[in-house]
Amino acid sequence: xxxRLIIGIAxxxxxxxxxxxxxxxxxxxxxxxxxxxxxxHLAKPEGGMFARxxxxxxxxxxxxxxxxxxxxVEAGA
Numbered sequence: 503x504x505x506r507l508i509i510g511i512a513x514x515x516x517x518x519x520x521x522x523x524x525x526x527x528x529x530x531x532x533x534x535x536x537x538x539x540x541x542x543h544l545a546k547p548e549g550g551m552f553a554r555x556x557x558x559x560x561x562x563x564x565x566x567x568x569x570x571x572x573x574x575v576e577a578g579a
Contacts, residue, residue, distance in 0.1 A: 505564040509537060509544070512571040526559045533558065534570065542570040 504523050511518040520537055530544045530552040543551040544558065545568055552558055562568065 505559065505562065505566075507533070507562060508565070508567040509533065510567060510569045511539075512545075512569050524559055524562075527557055528559050530554050530556050530558050537570070539570050541573050543573050545569040545571055 504525050507522045507524060509520045509522055511520075522533055522536065524533065531554040533544060534540075534542055534554070543554075546552055547562065547566060547568065551571075552561070558568075
């Protein structure tokens with residue numbers, strides 16, 4: 503069983519999306535590595551970020567949209 507995710511790249515003005523197939527026990531780091539997104543985190547659907555080692559398969563629905571955001575962004579600078 504696999505799930506399909508849509509990963510949007512934050513800062514691409516809504517122009518860059520990737521379809522990703524994940525299997526059980528897929529970690530956030532696995533998705534980011536597969537997309538060559540070094541220095542990014544995956545945003546959780548309810549807000550906040552997944553840790554790199556988080557198993558995201560059980561935390562997302564099939565067809566879910568997540569966003570990859572730069573890890574070093576500072577708010578209010």
